[in-house]
Amino acid sequence: MRGGPSDTEVVARVLGGDREAFGLVIRRYETGLLRFATRMLGSRDAAADAVAEGLVRAYRHLASCRDPSRLRTWLFRIVANRCKSYLSRRAVGDVPLEEAPPVADSTDNEASLERAEQLALVAQALARLSPDKREAFVLKHVEGLSYQEMAAVTGERIPTLKMRVHRAREALLQVLEDHA
Amino acid sequence: MNPIDPRVHQVLDGELARESLPPELRRVVDRLESAAALLAAAVPPQGAGLETRVMAAVRRPAPSGDRVRRLLRWFATPQAVTLRIRPAWSLALAAAIVLLTLVPTDERAPALGEHEGIAQFVGRFPDAHSVHVAGSFNDWRTGTIPLEDRDHDGVWRATVVLPTGAYEYMFVVDGERWVPDHWADRLVEDDFGRENSIVIVRATWR
Numbered sequence: 001m002r003g004g005p006s007d008t009e010v011v012a013r014v015l016g017g018d019r020e021a022f023g024l025v026i027r028r029y030e031t032g033l034l035r036f037a038t039r040m041l042g043s044r045d046a047a048a049d050a051v052a053e054g055l056v057r058a059y060r061h062l063a064s065c066r067d068p069s070r071l072r073t074w075l076f077r078i079v080a081n082r083c084k085s086y087l088s089r090r091a092v093g094d095v096p097l098e099e100a101p102p103v104a105d106s107t108d109n110e111a112s113l114e115r116a117e118q119l120a121l122v123a124q125a126l127a128r129l130s131p132d133k134r135e136a137f138v139l140k141h142v143e144g145l146s147y148q149e150m151a152a153v154t155g156e157r158i159p160t161l162k163m164r165v166h167r168a169r170e171a172l173l174q175v176l177e178d179h180a
Numbered sequence: 181m182n183p184i185d186p187r188v189h190q191v192l193d194g195e196l197a198r199e200s201l202p203p204e205l206r207r208v209v210d211r212l213e214s215a216a217a218l219l220a221a222a223v224p225p226q227g228a229g230l231e232t233r234v235m236a237a238v239r240r241p242a243p244s245g246d247r248v249r250r251l252l253r254w255f256a257t258p259q260a261v262t263l264r265i266r267p268a269w270s271l272a273l274a275a276a277i278v279l280l281t282l283v284p285t286d287e288r289a290p291a292l293g294e295h296e297g298i299a300q301f302v303g304r305f306p307d308a309h310s311v312h313v314a315g316s317f318n319d320w321r322t323g324t325i326p327l328e329d330r331d332h333d334g335v336w337r338a339t340v341v342l343p344t345g346a347y348e349y350m351f352v353v354d355g356e357r358w359v360p361d362h363w364a365d366r367l368v369e370d371d372f373g374r375e376n377s378i379v380i381v382r383a384t385w386r
Binding site: 015019020022023026027030031034035038039044047048051052055056059060061062063064066115118119122123125126137138141142143147162165166169170172173174176 | 183189221322
């Protein structure tokens, strides 16, 4: 169980003028947001930019967060939109997603290298999906959101999201079987 | 692309027990879950810490926002004004006041800067106990700009001076219900999936 004040309490503190309390929000959610953005964009630099921009926007619009108890979903929505914005304006000639370097463990033993290879394979398969399907798969299976939470993040209907997740699973499985 | 057996999707969606699957379908579930587990590994931070970067922006005052906030605060706060004048001048001042009061004039607008204009917010909320306007001009603070319903007809109004520009805003009814102004100049969807109204403030300086 997570310790510390609830999201509602932290939001109230920030809105009450304690802007340093926003650091709690960052520490609480940066891991998930960075991972999500990295899987969406295929680049840790771009992901860090998207998350940073998203968090600054979140701070500036915090008063309009209607339900602070669902802060996590709200932050994912903002960062997801930052990622879509980045993908839509990505210039021709940028590093394509499937060529982006994989995110590997820092240790250098045989097991971790094999793991890095597997991760590269899965990341490349993920990168071949359309952004909508990639987003649905990552939110569901990497970030562990429910379909209701995914609907809040994406603004899509649950049947649409289920269909995207199913198609993403099929595409990923195909790639994994081709390389088995 | 081969379709996956629907039961695999049901297990992965938590709608069916894994034990009900035959071994070959369990292997499919395992494979997909392993792929997701690889992707779920934490991404190590890159370069300057995210918190440092974001907090630097958070601590930096937004120049335009501060200016607007100061302006709004000035208008909302009673200002004490002390005048020290010689008795002889007081007669001239009294005459000037009489003149200004009696001579009809159309110059009733407040003195505004070259880059300032007046924004009027009007909304009909017959059952509301309070209505505020929150927007990009006041950092979306909910309690800073109240609307008034002086004649109790359910129509709430506020007039504020703002620097020229386009602003997104919403009404906040009874402190909790966020309502767009459908009579606004424009409506746009924001990053958070809501429809915000847009007001365009033009210079009224002459």
